[in-house]
Amino acid sequence: MATVERRARIYEGSRIPSPIPTILQVDPDEHELEDILTVNFGPNHPSTHGVLRLIVDLDGEHVAGIAAVIGYLHTGFEKTMEQKTWWKGMTYPERIDYVSYLNNGLVWVLAVERLLGIEVPRKATWMRMCLAEINRLHSHLIWLGTSALEIGAISMLWYAFREREKTVEISELVGGTRMHTRYFQAGGLAEDIPPGFFPVTRDFCEQMSKGIDDYDTILTKNKIWLERTVGVGLLSAEDAIALGQSGPVARASGIDWDLRRNQPYLAYDEVEFSVPVYHGGDVYDRYRVHMDEMRQSVRIIRQCLDRLEQMEGEPWIADDRKVVLPPRHELHTSMESLIHHFKIVTEGYTVPEGEVYETIESPRGELGCYVVSDGGPKPWRVKFRAPSFVALEATATCMTDAAVADLIAIVGSLDSVMGEVDR
């Protein structure tokens, strides 16, 4: 029986399995094939964040082979979006990744706006940025709570969900629903910033800063946490790029890359924040990147609030009646507004012919949206570059020399949301 060797240090070069980069196959030179026990892990298992199935070949406690099987949550979002108008399509991206719903909605509206060539008011831009960061906190908190829970730090779930509850309450305040708000629209925002948003969000920032200190106290120097995460799930920078890894996974492997800073969208070039980078390439450094990013998100939210408070009374959506619904009160007095409303709701607005690929930094990394328009009111083709989908491709490489207990920590650290993986 093979013993598990802990390599505490990140490796140089490449460890991507060959010939299939995403499947670790049992090496007959290293393992007695009759010792191998093949175990089906998932698709229904509390530690797989949904319905991920892993076929694991075990040699004692050592993971000799692993293959991920996905598709259990495939719902055909991309096909469905081709059947809906651009206007109705907005509801789908938010449901693809139900944990970072506002970021997914954001990439869709940015792609549509680029095709439309529509000018977005600055208030909408800053509000989008503010909400995208609140949503990043939401996503990171769910990640922190669940992946710590899976490795046995049960109390973390309650602490993380204490703050997470506040983020969805803010969503509810601005958009009316806790998740999937449909608050971002092509052209701007669905409604003005509601009264009470600023004090509630400032309180949340205060609470969040204290909350992050709490998590820090519980985990960062916790001996059990360190034992379970340091030197586990190693991924070198070279492999991370070859496997298309982005976001916290790449930044934990020493890749200094964040689209918010390197390819600024919205108004990220006007706020101050730093990009955390660690070089360990293990589960612990992915945890530290998430923690630092949460602090930076709070910092960005505060700057957004300062700017937004000065924009009282400014428009929140573009004044383009061919794309944007007219104000409700005009429907009672203006024939033209009624016609515009009717046309947008029934037929939808048309989008100029062309194809665009829009990318943003979602909580999980590079989130892309490829859209083709034939000039009609429905998208011809929609394709999402799901960072979760790509993250799972790294499972086999990260599992090299790992024990079965590390499997939970590693899969958790890659931060996949199965809705987005399977789309």
Add this chain to the structure above:
Amino acid sequence: MAYEGVPGLVATKEAFGETTLVVDAARLVEACAHLRDEEGFAFLSDLTPADYLGWGELGVAGYLGTSAGRDLNAPGSQGRARLPEPKPKRFSVGYHLLALTDPPRRVRVQVWLDDGEDIDSVVPIWPTADWHEREAWDLMGIRFRGHPNLVRILMDDDWEGHPLRKDYPVGGEPVRFSGEE
């Protein structure tokens, strides 16, 4: 012209702030290897197949005019003014590349294929293409020569057809336990 040296380059298009390099399908791997090694596109962001069956014709997604391209709209109305530009072949496959430089550079490599035409796999160049190509095969029915494990990824192994093709109907599949199987 920054990308003149790309092997098999057929055309370069600039639109919406994006560069598209249309490449001869037979020389795709050569072109991709050149872009990775010479131009620094180490990161494959996405692989996007698209089906253009019925593009610009009546009765397909989103089309409102007639097949002759009748102008349904006087200026300012909601219809479509003209037919879209015809496409060279039925399928396109786009490779969205990213160079991790400052400022970042992005480029889309595009190849055109007819139904049943295969293209070479880029897994040896970007290992991340593994699942992307499996997804393209599964949902769009594009076959990648030399892929080490080209099996379905999102649909069941015994699924028939490729759901994202335009001739694949919506709502055509039986619903389990509905009594209509």
